[in-house]
Amino acid sequence: MADDAPPGGFDRAAWFYEPLARIYSLGKIEAAKASQLGLMNPGDRVLYVGVGAGEDAVLAARVGADLTCIDLSGRMLARARTKFERAGLRGEFIRGDVFEHDRIGHYDVVAANFFLNCFERGPMRRMLRHLSGLVRPGGRLLIADVAAPSGNRLQRQLHRGYNGVGLALYWAMGLVPLHPIHDYRRYFGEAGLRCIRVRDFRVLPFGPVSFQAIEAQRLADPEG
Numbered sequence: 001m002a003d004d005a006p007p008g009g010f011d012r013a014a015w016f017y018e019p020l021a022r023i024y025s026l027g028k029i030e031a032a033k034a035s036q037l038g039l040m041n042p043g044d045r046v047l048y049v050g051v052g053a054g055e056d057a058v059l060a061a062r063v064g065a066d067l068t069c070i071d072l073s074g075r076m077l078a079r080a081r082t083k084f085e086r087a088g089l090r091g092e093f094i095r096g097d098v099f100e101h102d103r104i105g106h107y108d109v110v111a112a113n114f115f116l117n118c119f120e121r122g123p124m125r126r127m128l129r130h131l132s133g134l135v136r137p138g139g140r141l142l143i144a145d146v147a148a149p150s151g152n153r154l155q156r157q158l159h160r161g162y163n164g165v166g167l168a169l170y171w172a173m174g175l176v177p178l179h180p181i182h183d184y185r186r187y188f189g190e191a192g193l194r195c196i197r198v199r200d201f202r203v204l205p206f207g208p209v210s211f212q213a214i215e216a217q218r219l220a221d222p223e224g
């Protein structure tokens with residue numbers, strides 16, 4: 001991507017994005033992302049889309065995976081790269097739009113963490129199909145993100161309130177559009193994905209499920 005691309009909200013937020021997420025979620029966002037590490041093996045080709053400041057990608061590189069990291073934000077990407085350099089780890093860093101990344105079927109694992117939430121429903125569905133196409137048949141698409149509402153009425157209301165505050169905060173900082181909480185699994189069929197496992201993360205032990213880590217398998221023959 002050209003160096004003169006307009007800086008977005010994520011450029012401005014790069015220095016505090018991960019600490020803010022840690023405080024907001026009492027560490028559960030970080031935990032949801034870290035829960036994916038057991039699904040990666042040394043030598044796996046792993047792509048982190050919208051890698052941000054890369055706290056999860058650097059852990060994957062420690063596992064011995066062959067990492068590619070993409071982000072539109074130069075400052076986010078610079079922070080991710082610095083983490084790799086400090087840890088003495090290697091990775092490929094691409095500043096650009098994930099929609100333009102065209103290594104179809106190349107990756108064993110694609111990790112999309114708190115990334116699909118940057119899009120309204122239509123573009124999110126297109127991105128989900130695109131990400132699925134980047135995974136080799138049988139490989140994994142991993143999504144750590146805000147959970148779709150679940151549980152009893154009170155839990156759903158608490159979930160909507162908590163995530164509404166989060167979304168409004170991120171929207172006010174110019175990071176994401178306002179949109180309802182996505183239920184990614186509803187769109188797995190059209191993207192040629194099968195849900196393998198979902199791990200739930202609660203901010204408080206008896207509170208609603210706030211975040212989820214979804215493991216999906218890329219099917220050999222996607223619909224449409």
Ligand SMILES: C[S@@+](CC[C@H](N)C(=O)[O-])C[C@H]1O[C@@H](n2cnc3c(N)ncnc32)[C@H](O)[C@@H]1O
Nearest residue numbers: 010050051052071072073076096097098113114
């Ligand atoms: C909400 S942040 C999440 C960052 C990181 N994955 C995490 O979990 O901390 C979303 C990231 O996606 C990047 N992003 C948004 N749209 C993008 C696109 N079309 N192509 C590449 N990166 C994009 C933003 O710059 C931002 O760094």
